[in-house]
Amino acid sequence: MSQTEVRKVQKHKSKRNLIEIFMGSIVKPMFGDNLTTIGSNIAGLLFIIETLRRYFPGQLKITIQELLIQAIQRLPFLKKCSDKTLAFFSPYAQIRFREIEEYRYNYAYSAIKNYLGAQVNSQVKSLKGSQMRGRKSLDFKRDDDKVEDEYEGVKIWWEIQKFSDGNKMCRLTFHRSNWEIVTGSYLRYVVEEGKSIEEKKKKVRLLMNNPSTNWRMQTMNLWSSIEFEHPATFDTMAMDPKKKDEIMSDLLGFRDGEEYYKKIGKAWKRGYLLHGPPGTGKSTMIAAMANLMSYSIYDLELTSIGNNWELKKLLLATSSKSIIVIEDIDCSLDLTGEREVKEDESSAEKKKEKKKNAVTLSGLLNFIDGIWSACGQERILVFTTNHLGKLDQALIRRGRMDMHIELSYCRFEAFKILAKNYLNLDSHVLFGKIESLLEETNITPADVAENLMVKDAPTVA
């Protein structure tokens, strides 16, 4: 490097330092986050133009005023173009927390979201209020997408963003001189606080996959959620009490089984296959499971998923402490057909059918207990079907679905629970007659329940 070149480099460096000081000590404290970004964009641009002018004198005849006007006119564009360049000059650092990071659910995101939502004080201008069922008090949450926080004298700026493809993100900006505090104790504090808020709320959510189209006309499959408020519990489930206890202790054993699963080297997940005629309480039992465990339900609609890769992406994006449900698995897909298709390749119709339903049995099995099953812990899988016989043996063989639960017609033990729930009856003169009738006839708990929903005397029912 020649002497002049060395001097030029030194000049650049001192200029960069000057800009950093200007941005950090004057612009940001005076104008806040937005103007700081705009300001730093313009300052950076001016710097680049000036450097270019020095190297190409006479060719860049643009005045500062012209440049400023153009810059203001093209702010969004300039912001995009100069973000990378300016990150280099800016004294601020940013950390992004996306909801789905590398296809996986990001637990830090939901904790941060909870923490930010709870930063309510009299200075906040935009709030949202809600009331939960059975509660007298109102809950308030922050409803603005920008939150300024302070921790041990350090200022931190948060921004919550939602993208057109449905992905969400929290972004944090802080001065680089506070790197240690922010990445160390502050973020740990935020995540822990957020998790304890989540714990206190203990809200069970119901999530559904719904295909949506993004701006590039690509179809995306994403989870959208609502609060789950189903009143069903195991107490109100009408079924054989012995079987009920067995299922409940199996579930609770699973919930407390982290150490056990680690010891035996198995992924911490469990599969239940619920089968039985319509109206025998399969869906009701899923609700009771969710309420018992305080797990969220992911209601997976296989028919709206394009292929195995999409299925994997959706399953990876589920959080732990959840129940992944595929209802009516025999109807959701032609899961049993795959083998037949192989045997009878000449049948064009079957081939077409196979193409249409690109989620295959093997794709699903792969996720249940293949190598993919280790991606994600503390998950329960529940399949329901009305026709056990229609399912592929590969799907129902022992060890794949850990527990097969048959829900069947209403017998006397189940009837007593329904009579207690609906009519508050422990015994009645007609109970003896009903017992023998229920042994002879096949009537579903749904039908019995329907008949018990009368306002008249129990005898009528």
Ligand SMILES: Nc1ncnc2c1ncn2[C@@H]1O[C@H](COP(=O)(O)OP(=O)(O)OP(=O)(O)O)[C@@H](O)[C@H]1O
């Ligand atoms: N075992 C049961 N205990 C208590 N209530 C029940 C039971 N079975 C059915 N019911 C009542 O009947 C209604 C229908 O039951 P549910 O939807 O759970 O049946 P299902 O087995 O899922 O039927 P399908 O196969 O048609 O989906 C529910 O609203 C529930 O109140």
Ligand SMILES: [Mg+2]
């Ligand atoms: Mg059902």
